[in-house]
């Protein structure tokens with residue numbers, strides 16, 4: 484039997500030390516694998532996203548789309564099914580391997596191009612009609628990186644090209660401050676075994692960062708694995724300013740994939756931007 488009191492004391496100790504910094508890294512093969520096997524979005528959600536993308540970005544039938552941080556390629560495959568030419572880029576070796584595996588299993592996807600690369604290092608010149616960044620990873624970039632990324636995307640897009648960025652809303656992130664969640668899971672970031680997971684959130688609005696800590700306690704032996712995820716907070720004002728600097732403009736903000744116009748009660752923002 485595990486001694487829960489000992490475990491809680493150990494977690495408290497770790498929190499006070501605050502020094503262990505296993506920052507989640509998409510380049511880490513096992514982290515990416517665990518992420519995709521635990522929290523990847525399903526086909527129904529992907530379908531809604533595809534309809535939204537085609538409708539709100541007003542894509543012509545021959546449009547070329549750049550999926551930045553494409554993961555296992557779920558949006559690329561769905562958009563390709565609708566006849567679009569898609570290039571998916573991701574930093575994770577695991578994600579691109581999975582994407583290429585699915586591609587090789589079906590001849591109809593032979594035109595999709597998957598590239599294992601950091602999206603901050605792309606170099607395209609007016610080749611794409613649209614770029615998408617879906618499932619919140621935009622907030623993993625700090626201010627300097629966002630400026631670089633927007634410049635690269637601007638360069639990659641054709642005249643009046645569109646960008647779609649999905650990001651957690653400012654209010655949603657602020658509301659997470661101090662929130663703790665407990666769960667017993669068969670698999671999570673630490674791997675595929677039964678574990679007790681504590682998720683702990685700290686939001687520092689002044690520094691504009693959200694730190695999420697996951698403490699995963701392996702139930703077989705009480706070993707604790709600690710992970711940190713740092714996200715940067717972007718409100719609409721800051722987004723407007725960053726876009727202006729990059730020669731881009733925000734044309735609409737939605738609060739969900741069903742096309743509701745964003746207001747402060749929404750948890751997510753889906754930004755539609757134009758070059």
Ligand SMILES: C[S@@+](CC[C@H](N)C(=O)[O-])C[C@H]1O[C@@H](n2cnc3c(N)ncnc32)[C@H](O)[C@@H]1O
Pocket residue numbers: 509510515523524551552553554555557572573574575578600601602603616617618619620623
């Ligand atoms: C939350 S997942 C979303 C994946 C996919 N867009 C989806 O909706 O299923 C974020 C993805 O962004 C990728 N990513 C994060 N930073 C990146 C970077 N600098 N360059 C390329 N890909 C990156 C990660 O490897 C991961 O696959």
